[in-house]
Amino acid sequence: MTDVAISVRDVVRDYRRPRTSLTKPGSVVHALRGVSFDVARGQRFGIVGESGCGKSTLLRIIAGLDQPTSGSVQVGGVEISRLPERRLRFLRAQLQLVFQDPMGSLDPRMRVRDIIAEPLVAQGHRDNIGRVHELLDAVGLQPEAADRFPHQFSGGQRQRISIARALAPDPRILVADEPVSALDVSVRAQVLNLLDELVQRLSLTLVFVSHDLSVVRHVCDTVAVMSRGEIVEMGPIGDVYDTPAHPYSRQLVAAAPRLQAALAGRTAAVLAAETLAARALSSNASSRNAVSRNAADSDSKPTPPTPEQTTPPPKDAP
Amino acid sequence: MTAAPEHTAYPVGGMPPTRTPADTPPPADVARVRDLAVTVGHKPLLIDVDLTVRRGERVGLIGESGSGKSLTALAIMGLLPEDLAPTGSVVVTGQGPGGIARMTSVLEAGEHGLAAMRGRDVAMVFQEPMTALNPTMRVGAQVAEVMTIHRTVADRGAAARRAVELLDKVGLPDAAEAARAYPHQLSGGQRQRVVVAMALANDPALLICDEPTTALDVTVQALVLDLIVRGVEARDAGLLFITHDLAVVASVCERVLVMYGGRVVEAGPVLDVFTRPRHRYTRGLIGASDLDLSRPEGGLYTIQGSVPAAGRFPAGCVFRNRCTHATVECEAVPPWVGSGPEEGFACAHPVVHHEGGGS
Numbered sequence: 281m282t283d284v285a286i287s288v289r290d291v292v293r294d295y296r297r298p299r300t301s302l303t304k305p306g307s308v309v310h311a312l313r314g315v316s317f318d319v320a321r322g323q324r325f326g327i328v329g330e331s332g333c334g335k336s337t338l339l340r341i342i343a344g345l346d347q348p349t350s351g352s353v354q355v356g357g358v359e360i361s362r363l364p365e366r367r368l369r370f371l372r373a374q375l376q377l378v379f380q381d382p383m384g385s386l387d388p389r390m391r392v393r394d395i396i397a398e399p400l401v402a403q404g405h406r407d408n409i410g411r412v413h414e415l416l417d418a419v420g421l422q423p424e425a426a427d428r429f430p431h432q433f434s435g436g437q438r439q440r441i442s443i444a445r446a447l448a449p450d451p452r453i454l455v456a457d458e459p460v461s462a463l464d465v466s467v468r469a470q471v472l473n474l475l476d477e478l479v480q481r482l483s484l485t486l487v488f489v490s491h492d493l494s495v496v497r498h499v500c501d502t503v504a505v506m507s508r509g510e511i512v513e514m515g516p517i518g519d520v521y522d523t524p525a526h527p528y529s530r531q532l533v534a535a536a537p538r539l540q541a542a543l544a545g546r547t548a549a550v551l552a553a554e555t556l557a558a559r560a561l562s563s564n565a566s567s568r569n570a571v572s573r574n575a576a577d578s579d580s581k582p583t584p585p586t587p588e589q590t591t592p593p594p595k596d597a598p
Numbered sequence: 599m600t601a602a603p604e605h606t607a608y609p610v611g612g613m614p615p616t617r618t619p620a621d622t623p624p625p626a627d628v629a630r631v632r633d634l635a636v637t638v639g640h641k642p643l644l645i646d647v648d649l650t651v652r653r654g655e656r657v658g659l660i661g662e663s664g665s666g667k668s669l670t671a672l673a674i675m676g677l678l679p680e681d682l683a684p685t686g687s688v689v690v691t692g693q694g695p696g697g698i699a700r701m702t703s704v705l706e707a708g709e710h711g712l713a714a715m716r717g718r719d720v721a722m723v724f725q726e727p728m729t730a731l732n733p734t735m736r737v738g739a740q741v742a743e744v745m746t747i748h749r750t751v752a753d754r755g756a757a758a759r760r761a762v763e764l765l766d767k768v769g770l771p772d773a774a775e776a777a778r779a780y781p782h783q784l785s786g787g788q789r790q791r792v793v794v795a796m797a798l799a800n801d802p803a804l805l806i807c808d809e810p811t812t813a814l815d816v817t818v819q820a821l822v823l824d825l826i827v828r829g830v831e832a833r834d835a836g837l838l839f840i841t842h843d844l845a846v847v848a849s850v851c852e853r854v855l856v857m858y859g860g861r862v863v864e865a866g867p868v869l870d871v872f873t874r875p876r877h878r879y880t881r882g883l884i885g886a887s888d889l890d891l892s893r894p895e896g897g898l899y900t901i902q903g904s905v906p907a908a909g910r911f912p913a914g915c916v917f918r919n920r921c922t923h924a925t926v927e928c929e930a931v932p933p934w935v936g937s938g939p940e941e942g943f944a945c946a947h948p949v950v951h952h953e954g955g956g957s
C-alpha cells in the first residue's frame with residue numbers, strides 16, 4: 281500500500297472548439313498542458329487559479345468524469361485515466377465530490393434522505409436511514425431534515441447536505457470544487473470549519489479547488505498555483521502565500537484585497553498598481569519555469585527576485 | 599467638463615448652505631434617502647433606511663445577501679418592482695446645465711422623470727456585465743446611445759467619437775476596434791469596463807455599483823476597482839458601492855453602512871467601523887470575513903445560523919435570533935445611538951472597546 285492518494289503525471293487535455301468554418305476544423309484549446317503532482321494520504325492539497333486556468337478540468341479528470349488526452353492519473357494506486365465508466369465503481373467509493381453550487385448539484389425533486397443515500401444505493405447498500413441520520417448529525421443538521429426538499433434549506437445548509445452526500449460511501453478522498461464561493465461570509469466560515477473538522481476527524485485526503493488564495497490558505501497545507509493549463513508554483517501554503525516565487529502567484533497575492541491591509545491604506549489604486557507591476561514581471565518571465573517548493577526538493581528554496589512586492593507602501597488611511 | 603460644482607439649490611429639507619472656511623462649496627447631497635421603507639404584502643423588506651451620499655464621497659453598503667442592499671440601490675434608481683410599496687423619501691440631485699442642481703424625488707416621479715434621471719444623474723454598474731449589455735449591439739453603439747438619449751452630445755457622430763474616447767479611458771486595448779465588438783467577443787473584465795464606460799458617459803453625480811467585481815477574477819477585480827474609483831474621482835461624483843466583501847469596501851470607500859434584515863444597523867467611517875465595530879452583527883461579519891483570524895480553540899469565527907428569508911426576520915432587533923448577546927431587551931427595536939444617520943449603531947448590547955483596544 282503506497283501512501284500516495286492521487287498521482288497525476290504529465291496530464292494533457294486538449295479540447296476542440298466547435299467549428300466555425302465549413303472547410304476547417306475548429307481550433308484546439310489546450311486546457312491542461314502537462315500537469316504532474318502527487319497528493320499524499322492525509323494531505324490537504326489546494327489548487328488555485330483564475331477562471332479558465334484548467335483547474336476544473338483537472339478536477340474532473342481526477343474524479344474520473346473526464347479522460348485526459350495523454351498522461352496518467354492514479355487514485356489509490358490504480359490507473360483510472362483509461363478505465364471505462366463501468367469499472368470506476370471503486371473510485372466512486374473512494375473519492376467523492378462537493379460542487380460549488382449547492383442548488384445545482386442537488387436534485388430538487390428528491391428528499392434529502394434520498395439525496396444522501398443515493399451514493400449508498402449505487403454501491404448496493406439498502407435500508408440506509410440510520411446512516412443518513414448519522415451523516416446529517418455529522419454535518420450539523422437535524423434528523424428532521426431528512427424528510428425535506430433542497431429548496432427548503434438555505435445555501436449553507438444545502439452545502440452541508442452536499443457534504444453529507446459526499447461522505448456517505450465513507451470515501452478516503454474528498455474533492456471540493458469551490459465549495460464556499462457561492463456562500464455568504466458568515467456561512468462560509470461555518471462551512472470551512474465543518475470541512476476542516478470532518479477532514480481531521482475522518483482522516484480524509486482533501487483536494488480543494490478555489491480561486492481565492494486566502495480560503496485555500498486556511499484549509500490546506502500544500503498548494504498548487506495554476507495558470508494557463510500548467511502548475512506554475514507548488515509548495516507549502518505558508519511559503520507560497522507569504523513569499524510567492526513565481527510572477528503569476530505574486531500577481532494573485534498582490535491583487536487580493538485584504539481587510540487589514542486595506543485599513544492600513546492599501547487602497548484600490550495601490551492594489552491595481554501592485555497587480556500591474558506583478559503582471560509586468562509575469563509577462564517578462566517565461567511561463568515554463570515552474571517553481572516547486574516542496575521541502576523534499578534538494579535544490580534550495582528559490583529566493584524571490586524582488587523583495588518589495590508584498591509590503592504595501594505606507595499611505596494615509598482613506 | 600467637471601469643474602468644481604457650483605450648487606445653487608439644495609435638496610428640500612436638506613442642509614442649509616453653511617459656508618465652510620475657504621471657498622470650498624459645502625458638500626451637496628447627490629442622494630438623500632430618508633425613512634425609506636419597502637413592504638411586499640405584510641412582509642417588510644426595508645425599514646427606516648437613512649442614507650446620504652455627497653459629491654466626491656465613496657460610501658459602501660455591506661451586508662450578506664438578503665440584507666436589503668440591492669433593494670436600496672434599486673429604490674434610488676427608481677427601479678423597484680411595481681408591486682412593492684415604498685414610503686419615505688429618496689431625492690437624487692444631479693447637475694444641470696450651468697451648475698444648477700436638478701433634483702428628482704424618486705418615489706414620486708413618473709416614469710418620464712425617472713428615465714431622464716437614470717443614466718444622466720445616476721448610473722449603475724451591475725454584477726453581471728453580460729446581462730447588463732445588449733448582446734445584439736456593438737459595445738461602442740451602446741456607450742454612444744446613453745449620450746444620444748440624454749442629448750449630452752451634439753450629434754450621433756460626436757457620440758460615437760466620445761464613446762471610443764471613453765472606451766479608451768477605461769483601458770480597452772485598441773478602443774476604436776473594441777467599439778465595433780459585440781459583448782460576447784470581449785472577456786468578462788473587458789465587458790465590465792464597457793459597463794463602467796457607459797455608466798460614466800454622462801458624468802453622473804452618483805454612481806451606484808452593485809457587486810461590480812464579484813463575477814471577475816481577482817487580478818481583474820483590482821484593476822476594475824481602481825478604474826471605478828478614478829472614474830468617480832475625476833468627475834467629483836458620489837459613489838455608492840454595494841458588496842459583501844469587506845476587504846473590497848475597505849479598499850474603495852471612506853464611509854460605510856452595514857445592513858441586515860432590511861435595516862441599517864451600523865454606520866460610520868470605514869476605519870472606525872472595521873476596527874471598532876459596535877453592533878454585534880458588524881462584529882460577527884468582520885470576524886467571519888477575516889480568514890487570518892481564528893478562534894483560540896481553532897477554526898474561524900462564525901455567526902451562528904443563517905440569514906432568514908425576506909420578511910422572516912425577528913421583530914425588535916433583526917439580528918437577535920443569531921446573536922449570542924441577545925436578551926429580552928432586544929425584543930424592542932434598539933434605538934439608534936450616534937451623532938446622526940451617518941455615524942452610529944442600533945444595538946442594545948454593543949461591543950465595548952477599551953481604551954487603545956483595537957478589535
